[in-house]
Amino acid sequence: MKRLCVAMLILMTIVAVGCGNNKVEDSGAASSTVSEPEAVEASTLGVPAVKDGVLRPGEDCAEVVFEWDPVEGAEGYEVSEENKYYSEKEYREPETVEITDNSYVTGAQDYFDFRIKVRAFKGNGAERVYGEWSSFATGSAYEKQTVSVGGPYGEMSVVVPEGWTADISAVDDGKLTYGLYGLILKPKSADAGQIELFCSDSFGVCGTGLSQEEITLAGYTAHVGTYDDHEHWDFITFGDERPQIVAQSIDCDSWISHMWEEADTILDTLKFDTSRTEGGIGQYISDSEVEALGLMMSVSNVTTSGLTVHFKQYEDKNTGELIYGEEYTLEKLEGEKWEAVPMIIDNGVFTDIGYSIPKNGEAEIETNWEWLYGKLEPGTYKITKTVLDSGSSSEGDSLNRYTVSAQFLIAG
Incomplete structure (x- = not known):
């Protein structure tokens, strides 16, 4: 059961309230409230600057302590408290209490949130004068x-x-x-x-x-x-x-x-x-698949200096051995047009070596382009590689060549 307790620190009259004694159940009924007197004239009392509640352990429950600096000329304070269980959308009806100290303690044995506002007063009965309400301060009886x-x-x-x-x-x-x-x-x-x-x-x-x-x-x-x-x-x-x-x-x-x-x-x-972006990520595009080979290419571990290229043959298309190399090209999306990323060296050459993709299997290769393109600026890019099918084509070629691309984003 959700159990809520209220403890008030009163300077003139000290009332000891335990979590197991003075509780407010889910109905929100209060056992220690006072009716709100009507102010008789405009007040020159200051407005309390109430600090957000600080959580501390209590004897039987978690306590939330609200404090504010004393208001000059004030003889006491009126505190309006609202509470709600953690999963409730709205705060319950407020409960109001008068105290003489410049602190207020409430608490609960469950996930309760609190908010209070405070105003100063001086005088009694028809001579009572109130200041303006403070802004709400909030606190919770749980971490x-x-x-x-x-x-x-x-x-x-x-x-x-x-x-x-x-x-x-x-x-x-x-x-x-x-x-x-x-x-x-x-x-x-x-x-x-x-x-x-x-x-x-x-x-x-x-x-x-x-x-x-x-x-x-x-x-x-x-x-x-x-x-x-x-x-x-x-x-x-x-x-x-x-x-x-x-x-x-x-x-x-x-x-x-x-x-x-x-x-x-x-x-x-x-x-x-969306204004706080970081890192890089691969993005699916239709050019990432070669249906004739049952092959898909994707990328991961995207940085400004490189990424990992992944190949996966997801369907047996009766191909021969699928072979790829280290060579690739990079393009950047400028507006609606793809443009080649300029190289930072002349006549850059890739190692001429072939790697196979297992039939109905997967393969990957680490790719670092800093030596060839430098570090990339934020933007949308596309890496393109060539995959060779060693099986004979219907035209009698000894090797079929396919290009496959993967898109990626570098945030900035």
């Missing part, structure tokens, strides 16, 4: 952290409570089931399952049994997808532009309801800053 991951399309971040883990997955590290880079989110109390929050430039869905709902989440127009009447969502896409952020649930059937509520709350803190 939380902002976790972020950067990449060539932007930096994504979410706020994660202490009961969850967030594993960073960088470009090409192979941790994600889907996507280019992102975060892997798990509740610590779950035996299995995870949510993969990732950046994608090609996410698509299809198939029967899919239902979708449009909602607003983290300020985005989001589409929630559920397959086969599952109790909870299978994926959420944020926005319609590419690249886009996608959340996908993986093996979460055993999760209980509060885990899903907390997951939704974490996703509602998503930020994707």
Whole structure:
């Protein structure tokens, strides 16, 4: 059960409040509130500058301490507190209390967030005068952290409570089931399952049994997808532009309801800053495939100085031995036109050696172009290589030549 406690430090009359005694349950009912008197005249009292709450351990619960400097001429302070459980969207109705000290303590035994505003007062009864309300100060009865991951399309971040883990997955590290880079989110109390929050430039869905709902989440127009009447969502896409952020649930059937509520709350803190880009990444284009060979070329580990080229024969096309070499060309996309990247040396020569691609298998080669092109500036590029099929062609040639390309982005 969500349990909330309120403890007030009062200078004139000290009231000891324990987490197991004076609690506010989910209904938000208050046991120590006062009605708000009506101010009788304009006040010259200053406005308290309330600092955000500081978390500290209490006797029976986590406490949140708010402080402010004393207001000159004030005889006391009125504090208006609002609270909400972590996964709730809105704060509950405020509760108001009068104190004489320039600090206020509240707390909870669960994931509660608080915000307070304070105003000074002096005088009693009909002579009571109030100052202006302060801005809201916020605090939480639990630890939380902002976790972020950067990449060539932007930096994504979410706020994660202490009961969850967030594993960073960088470009090409192979941790994600889907996507280019992102975060892997798990509740610590779950035996299995995870949510993969990732950046994608090609996410698509299809198939029967899919239902979708449009909602607003983290300020985005989001589409929630559920397959086969599952109790909870299978994926959420944020926005319609590419690249886009996608959340996908993986093996979460055993999760209980509060885990899903907390997951939704974490996703509602998503930020994707496209002005903060870093690194490089491969991009699929149609020229990356040679259908006649059943062959695909891709790249990984993209830097300004080089990358790794990968070949994969995904279908047996009755070819002969497929052979490639070290030679390649680089082009840069300028507007809508591809232009050759200028070389920094004259008459650059590649080693004349052939490498084979196993039948229905894979091969890769490390490529460093700094000696030939220097370090590349930010932009979109294409690397092109030649693959030879040692089988005879219908025209009687002893060797068929095919060009295959892979596109990549260097962020800047």
